[in-house]
Amino acid sequence: LRVAVHVPDFAGVGQIPAGEAQAAAIAGSGRVRGSRGKHAAAILNAQAGAACGYPWRVPDEATVLDLPGCKSASQRALLLCAVAGGAGEIEGLSECRDSTDLMAALAALGVGFTFAGDPGAGAAILKVSGRPPAALAPQSAAAADLPAGEGASTLRFLMALLAAGTADVRLRPAAALAARPHDELIQLLRSLGARVEAGHDAAGAFLRVRGAGGFGARSVLIGTLQSSQTLSALWLAAGDAPMVWQLDRPLSSRGYVDLTADMLRRARGAAALREDAARLVWHQEPGYGRD
Numbered sequence: 001l002r003v004a005v006h007v008p009d010f011a012g013v014g015q016i017p018a019g020e021a022q023a024a025a026i027a028g029s030g031r032v033r034g035s036r037g038k039h040a041a042a043i044l045n046a047q048a049g050a051a052c053g054y055p056w057r058v059p060d061e062a063t064v065l066d067l068p069g070c071k072s073a074s075q076r077a078l079l080l081c082a083v084a085g086g087a088g089e090i091e092g093l094s095e096c097r098d099s100t101d102l103m104a105a106l107a108a109l110g111v112g113f114t115f116a117g118d119p120g121a122g123a124a125i126l127k128v129s130g131r132p133p134a135a136l137a138p139q140s141a142a143a144a145d146l147p148a149g150e151g152a153s154t155l156r157f158l159m160a161l162l163a164a165g166t167a168d169v170r171l172r173p174a175a176a177l178a179a180r181p182h183d184e185l186i187q188l189l190r191s192l193g194a195r196v197e198a199g200h201d202a203a204g205a206f207l208r209v210r211g212a213g214g215f216g217a218r219s220v221l222i223g224t225l226q227s228s229q230t231l232s233a234l235w236l237a238a239g240d241a242p243m244v245w246q247l248d249r250p251l252s253s254r255g256y257v258d259l260t261a262d263m264l265r266r267a268r269g270a271a272a273l274r275e276d277a278a279r280l281v282w283h284q285e286p287g288y289g290r291d
Contacts, residue, residue, distance in 0.1 A: 069092040069093055069094040069095075070094060071094045071096045071098055071099065072153070072256060072259060073094075073259065073263065074090075074092075074093050074094035074096070074098075074099045075098060075099065075102060075151075075153045075154065075157060076232070076236065076259065076260055076263045076264075077090045077093065077263065078090065078093075078099065078102050078103060078106065078128075079102075079157050079161065079236040079237075080236065080263060080264065080267040080268075080289065081128035081130050081267075082106045082111045082128060082130045082131075082161075083130055083131070083132055083133055083161070083236070083237070083239065083288045083289075084128075084130045084267065084268075084288050084289035085130060085131060085132060085288065086129075086130065087127065087128070087129060087130075088127070088128040088129075088130055089125050089126065089127055089128065090125070090126040090128060091125050091126075093124075093126050097149065097150065097151070098149065098150075098151035098153060098154050101147070101148065101149030101150075101151060101154050102149075102151075102153075102154045102157065102158070104147070105146050105147070105148065105149075105154070105158055107139075108138060108139055108140070108143035108146055109136040109137065109138060109139070109143065109146075109167070109169075110131060110135070110136050110137060110139055111128065111129065111130055111131065111136070112127075112128065112129030112130075113126060113127070113128060113129075114126075114127045114129075115127070130288075132239070132240075132288050133161055133162075133164040133165035133211070133214070133237060133239075133240075133288075134164075134165050134166055134211075134213055134214060134240070135165075136161070136162075136165045136167060137165075137166070137167045138167060138169060143169075144167075144168065144169055144170065145169075145170045145172060145203070145206075146158075146169055146170065146171055146172060147172050148171040148172055148173040148174075148177070148207075149173070149174060149177075150173070150174040150176065150177050151177070152177060152180060152227075152229060153229055153232075155171060155173050155177060155182070155207070156182065156185055156227075156229045156230065156233045157229075157232075157233050157236060157237075158171055159171065159182075159185060159186075159189060159196070159207060159209055159233065160185065160189065160233035160234055160236065160237035161233075161236070161237045162194075162209040162210075162211050163189040163192060163193075163194035163196065163209055163211050163212070163215075163237065164194075164211060164214055164215055164237040164238065164239075164240065165211040165213070166211050166212075166213045167210075167211060168208070168209075168210045168211075169208070169209055170206045170207070170208045170209075171206060171207045171208075171209065172203065172204060172205070172206055173205060173207070175204065175205065178204070178205035178207075179205075181226070182198070182207070184225075184226045184227060184230050185227075185229075185230045185233060185234075186198065186207075188220070188222065188230065188234065189209070191220070192212065192215045192216070192218075192220070193212030193215070193216065194209060194210065194211050194212050195208075195209070195210040195212075196208070196209050196210075213240075214240030214241060215234075215237075215238050215240060215241065215243060216240070216241050217241035217242050217243070218241075218243065218244075219243075219244040219246065220234075220243065220244065220245050220246065221246050221248065222245060222246065222247050222248075223247070223248050224247070224248060224249055225247055225251060228251065228253060228254075228255075228256040228257045229256070231245065231257055231260070232256060232257060232259075232260040235260055235261070235264055235273065235282075235284060236260065236264065238284055239268075239284075239286055239287055239288040240286060241286050242283070242284065242285055242286055243283075243284040244281060244282070244283055244284070245281070245282045245284065246279070246280060246281045246282075247280040248280070249280070250280065261273050261275070261282075267289045268285075268287055268288065268289040269285075269287075269289075271285055272284065272285050272287065272289075273285070
C-alpha cells in the first residue's frame, strides 16, 4: 500500500500568509505542486509580489517555498497504512505534533515505522509494517496506558481503532482534549460492541477502550453528526465485515469526510466505500487494503 500526502489548495493551507496566497492567485502563477517527498511547493514570482505591494522584491526567477505536508491527510494515511497487512509507504508525511503522537501510539500497539531517504532534502518516505485491528496489542505493560496527545483526531481515530480490535488500553489525552465532548463517538462504539469507559485517576483523565474484535456486519444509524471526525474514525477502523452507515440529515461540512472517503478508496479500492447521496447512506465493503 502506498499513500501520498499532498498539501491542499491555498485556501486550506494555514502555513502560507494570506497575502502570499492572494498574490499567487492574482498573478496566476501560484500553485501547490503534488508532494514527491516531505513537502509540496508554492511558486511565487515578481509579478505576484508587486500585485500585493510587498515591501521587498521577489526574485524574477521562480522562488520555491517548501510547505509542510497536510496534517489531516497525514493522520488518515497513518491509519490506513497501519491497518493494512504487509508493507506500506507514506510519502510527504506532516511532521506536526499530531502526526508524531499518532505514530508513537501506533508503534506502541505493534505497527512498525522506518524512515527511508533524506528528510532534510524532502525525500523521506515512511515505511509502515501494518496489521489489522484485531492483531494490534500493547507491546509492553506501559503501552496499555497510552498517551494520546492534544489532537482530537489522534484520540478519536485511536478510540475507533481499539474498539475494532481486541486489546484493553487506556488512552491518556491531554487535559484540554479530555475536557472536549467525545460522547458521540463513545456511544456509537458501545453500540458496535466495544466497552468504552471515561474516567479519572491519579494520573489524570483517561478513556479505557476494550475492543470487541470487529464491528460485525450491520447497519448503523448515526443520526445528526456533531463531528466529522466521528464518521472518519469509524470508516478507517471498519473492515472486518460489510457495513452500512446512515445519517438522518445532511452534513454541515463535508470537507474532512470527503477527504477520508477519497483516501480510503485510494488505499482499499474504488468499491471500498459507495455513497448513496440522496439517502445519506454509505456502503462500506470489508477489507483493510492488505497486499
